[in-house]
Amino acid sequence: MNNEIQSIISAAFQAVNPKVFIPKVLQREQDQLIIAGKTFEWKQFKHIYLVAIGKAGLSMAAAVDSVLHDAVTEGIILTKHIDDSFQFSEKYRIFKGGHPVPDDGSVQGANAILAMLGKTLADDLVIFLISGGGSALLTCPRPGVSLKDMQDFSAQILACGADINEFNTMRKHLDLVKGGGLALQAAPALCVSIILSDVVGSNLSTIASGPTVPDPSTFDDAIRILDKYQLRGSVPASILKVLQDGQMGLIPETLKNDDPCCKKIINCLAADNRIAAVAAAEKGRQLGFNSVILSTMLTGEAAAVGAMLPAFLSEIDRPGSWIHRPALMIFGGETTVHIHGNGLGGRNQELALAAVRPMSDMKGSALVTLATDGEDGPTDAAGAFVSDETLQKGLAHGLKPEDFLNRNDAYHYFEALNDLLKTGPSGTNVNDLTFLFAF
Numbered sequence: 001m002n003n004e005i006q007s008i009i010s011a012a013f014q015a016v017n018p019k020v021f022i023p024k025v026l027q028r029e030q031d032q033l034i035i036a037g038k039t040f041e042w043k044q045f046k047h048i049y050l051v052a053i054g055k056a057g058l059s060m061a062a063a064v065d066s067v068l069h070d071a072v073t074e075g076i077i078l079t080k081h082i083d084d085s086f087q088f089s090e091k092y093r094i095f096k097g098g099h100p101v102p103d104d105g106s107v108q109g110a111n112a113i114l115a116m117l118g119k120t121l122a123d124d125l126v127i128f129l130i131s132g133g134g135s136a137l138l139t140c141p142r143p144g145v146s147l148k149d150m151q152d153f154s155a156q157i158l159a160c161g162a163d164i165n166e167f168n169t170m171r172k173h174l175d176l177v178k179g180g181g182l183a184l185q186a187a188p189a190l191c192v193s194i195i196l197s198d199v200v201g202s203n204l205s206t207i208a209s210g211p212t213v214p215d216p217s218t219f220d221d222a223i224r225i226l227d228k229y230q231l232r233g234s235v236p237a238s239i240l241k242v243l244q245d246g247q248m249g250l251i252p253e254t255l256k257n258d259d260p261c262c263k264k265i266i267n268c269l270a271a272d273n274r275i276a277a278v279a280a281a282e283k284g285r286q287l288g289f290n291s292v293i294l295s296t297m298l299t300g301e302a303a304a305v306g307a308m309l310p311a312f313l314s315e316i317d318r319p320g321s322w323i324h325r326p327a328l329m330i331f332g333g334e335t336t337v338h339i340h341g342n343g344l345g346g347r348n349q350e351l352a353l354a355a356v357r358p359m360s361d362m363k364g365s366a367l368v369t370l371a372t373d374g375e376d377g378p379t380d381a382a383g384a385f386v387s388d389e390t391l392q393k394g395l396a397h398g399l400k401p402e403d404f405l406n407r408n409d410a411y412h413y414f415e416a417l418n419d420l421l422k423t424g425p426s427g428t429n430v431n432d433l434t435f436l437f438a439f
Helices: 003-015 020-024 057-071 105-116 146-157 164-172 183-184 217-229 239-248 260-264 273-286 301-314 349-358 390-396 400-404 410-416
Strands: 026-029 032-035 038-041 050-055 074-079 092-096 125-130 190-196 265-271 290-298 325-332 366-369 383-387 432-437
Touching: 003 020, 003 265, 003 273, 003 366, 003 432, 020 026, 020 190, 020 265, 026 057, 026 105, 032 217, 038 301, 050 057, 050 217, 057 074, 057 125, 057 183, 057 190, 074 105, 092 105, 092 190, 105 146, 105 183, 146 164, 146 239, 164 217, 183 190, 183 260, 217 239, 273 290, 273 325, 301 325, 301 349, 301 366, 301 432, 349 366, 349 390, 349 400, 349 432, 383 390, 383 410, 400 410
Parallel strands: 050 074, 050 125, 074 092, 125 190, 190 265, 290 325
Antiparallel strands: 026 032, 032 038, 325 432, 366 383, 366 432
């Protein structure tokens, strides 16, 4: 992978780095605090609490702390990776949770946050920093549902091919902190959320399962999703009971728009996939590419998408084409993988593997696809690189892409070819980016 490609990826990541986007939505000016364009007087707040949830929790909290300095009374950060390069004062407590399946740390962090929010009063301010991964990292199961039940259910729903919106609808109705649960706990304080989107379309009620956002979904919706994937007979009994009790009105619904506490909730979308895509396109133009963003709403089965995307490259050399070499086509979004094998990989690696054979017909081209959080599925790779030579390189090693696809084992295919992309945790999270290059 050449330096130009690396520069384009770096530009995309930098645009959604909390150090860049936090100062745009949060400013401190003498006696005033400006959040998402709204101005507040410092003196109106007795205490300021900070809650950071998600894979970007540390980097977002550090960026906010650099603005607020000593103004924070108490803060809790719940994230996936602990990075000692981030230094916080004793006012902050840091918890490590599990992702994509919640663990004891997820529950401990959630309980600590709920306890802190239980102290808030009407003249307090709570700043929530919300990023992707929060749905698993922040977990407080409803009474009667054990952590083990939630873990088993999460594994089932991840494997069945449900999309993130469906998954989060289920989780919001099985958990006390999701679907506006944190905002309810923080009332009557003013709640301001700065949100980094990892959801296609940036529906705020879906990002991290919307812990501070009114929830339009219902228990009826959750039951319908359960039935859509024929899971009613296989999920833990406690899961089914909670959903059925909620459907019958025995359990309160999630936060809705008509709740009085919504008058003191401000939710601000600070950065998303399109911002990263625009930055990549601009960097591509600076490097001489004819850059175009074709979509930031890319979804579907990863293998099907990967098999289809190279067809866009076939347009480049046609007479009267709308784009010419050197070209850069950019896609953002998030695909899904229906797991049927026992291999290792993630949605980006699966997409790339499905593209290997059709890319062999696209001379002088490359496909790069990666997760912007630096972690594609349960692997240490962000994604993979494919060129028009990848197929032949693999066959020379006795590797057929179809064999690896059949067992969902993209990681080991690209590992053997040294074509995995490994960025490490990026400190941000805005879905996935896929780049098609025609040199």
